[in-house]
Amino acid sequence: MTMSRFVLAATLALAPLPALAATAHPLAEAQALELGQKIMAMRSVRGPGNETPKVAAAIRDALVAGGWAASDVEIVPMDDTAYLVAQWQGSDPKLKPLVLSGHMDVVEAKRADWQRDPFVPVIEDGFLYGRGATDMKIDDALMVSSMIELRRQGFRPRRTIIIALSGDEETLMKTGQILAERFAGAEMVLNADFDGNGVLDETSGKPVLYTWHGAEKTYADFELEVTNPGGHSSKPRLDNAIVQLSEALVRVGAYRFKPEVNDLTRAYFASSGLLQSDPAMRKAMLAFAADQTDREAIGVLTGAPFMYGMIGTTCIPTMVSAGHAINAQPQRATANVNCRIFPGHQPADIMAELKAAAAMPQMTIRDVTEGSIASPASPLRSDVKAAIEKAIHKVYPGIPVIPAMSLGASDNMWYRSKGVPGYIVSPLFVKASDYHSHGLNEKVPLANIPPAITYYTSLISDLSK
Ligand SMILES: [Zn+2]
Structure with a gap:
């Protein structure tokens, strides 16, 4: 736990x-x-x-x-x-x-x-x-x-x-x-x-x-990968696996999943919102309980890591690995993106959403999650x-x-x-x-x-x- x-x-x-x-x-x-x-x-x-x-x-x-x-x-x-x-x-x-x-x-x-x-x-x-x-x-x-x-x-x-x-x-x-x-x-x-x-x-x-x-929330790990034929770094190709993966990760990092509630989290925001001493947080929690499209409330909640986790699916890059020599064009660049999926969604759908957000045709994505199931x-x-x-x-x-x-x-x-x-x-x-x-x-x-x-x-x- x-x-x-x-x-x-x-x-x-x-x-x-x-x-x-x-x-x-x-x-x-x-x-x-x-x-x-x-x-x-x-x-x-x-x-x-x-x-x-x-x-x-x-x-x-x-x-x-x-x-x-x-x-x-x-x-x-x-x-x-x-x-x-x-x-x-x-x-x-x-x-x-x-x-x-x-x-x-x-x-x-x-x-x-x-x-x-x-x-x-x-x-x-x-x-x-x-x-x-x-x-x-x-x-x-x-x-x-x-x-x-x-x-x-x-x-x-x-x-x-x-x-x-x-x-x-x-x-x-x-x-x-x-x-x-x-x-x-x-x-x-x-x-x-x-x-x-x-x-x-x-x-x-x-x-x-x-x-x-x-x-x-449902735990999931997705592996993002870009591969490249590679070669000598003195004769660089224009496509570079590290650069392409980095571009994809920047877009994944900036991507926001749609904020949502279920009966439990709505009750949570409504009742614990009333207990907040910080007026901005109190207002945001109560507003979000009533309206999950309230942009101002979403902005405040997203700024507090625990609350960000409560308002929807989150995915963040957690590990990267790339290249095989300091003087070679990288043949492979991989990253792990760890997701905490809001109940009611299947990991395959979240993976498809991430792939679209990454907008990198050369990148592959696969589910490498172990010991978890959507519930x-x-x-x-x-x-x-x-x-x-x-x-x-x-x-x-x-x-x-x-x-x-x-x-x-x-x-x-x-x-x-x-x-x-x-x-x-x-x-x-x-x-x-x-x-x-x-x-x-x-x-x-x-x-x-x-x-x-x-x-x-x-x-x-x-x-x-
Ligand atoms: Zn335990």
Whole structure:
């Protein structure tokens, strides 16, 4: 998961709200911390020694001790990793299942680069440090402990609840794809992967805003290439691959895709626009929510990188490679253009648009994307909206709860591409300056644990009863 929501936090005009002291679930809170630390100590990184199967085993053991039949928890090994499926049978077989999704693998972390060993979780100053603190082993532990708490309380779901944890979300994304195929008939997916959902005020540390995400942009890479017969640089041809590719890239760089909205981003601009302290940004967000052809609003939004990503498809050159000798006419010049495609478009159509924008007949373009698929925006369902607002307001009363779109990719894309609505609903609240997913010294405030259990037990029971 990628950084997103915090760019917005810096400009919020809201007064922070106090958090409720919630210690309603002491057993689950203790278990979430213990299980979280246990699986964070496992090096679930792709490659030799990948301990993702050990993470799966630890989660299975917790579920079985918490009342799941051993036969209802399945671990499927795949290459050096594994995925986990745990079922809690609902009382009404006519209802489609609710899938709770997460991933057990983490991004590589090198001991030499960190202040502490990334795979020895440490508690210090109210934070839990270690790889997976926010992305996303604590989230896994919170979700699993909340499910165990629901069973402990005697809850009986009407709808079958499936915990589906992938094992390679940070790399190949094959297991998420397999899980989505298997549960293509699900009612919906709640994904616990933190994407900057809860925002804490930088100064006071109090919760100010919560966003949940029902759509994500589609990741794509296109390779642009110009070739040339080449030759000695003392006898230059008039056509030069580097010059031709450069001309094409200048036009691609200047090209703007048509600004657009879906139900989620319209709601996002309308509701978070009201919270902006910068009058120009506030005006632009509200104007864009109402009219996606408002040139002035588009100009302001395009100037803020996060907002530019929210108003439509973006494509930027990210790498170039050209030439084979300093004294030769270049035979080949290639560039990678990385696109983040607005939901509702196919990569092939965006590629055709880029080719036209480049206006260079000698240039070829091909899709070299790996591990991604186009997915539509999920509907802004009123039952989901109500359940999330209720759960957040149980622990943070009065806080704005805003639907949004993720700029990065998650396992949800596999489900959405099969027609299953998917929502990112992590209950973590973090300051922008403390958010280090994929980075060094990843950490999570321990104060998240009690409210997260209250949130999950409310949300999961509401959407499965
Ligand atoms: Zn993640």
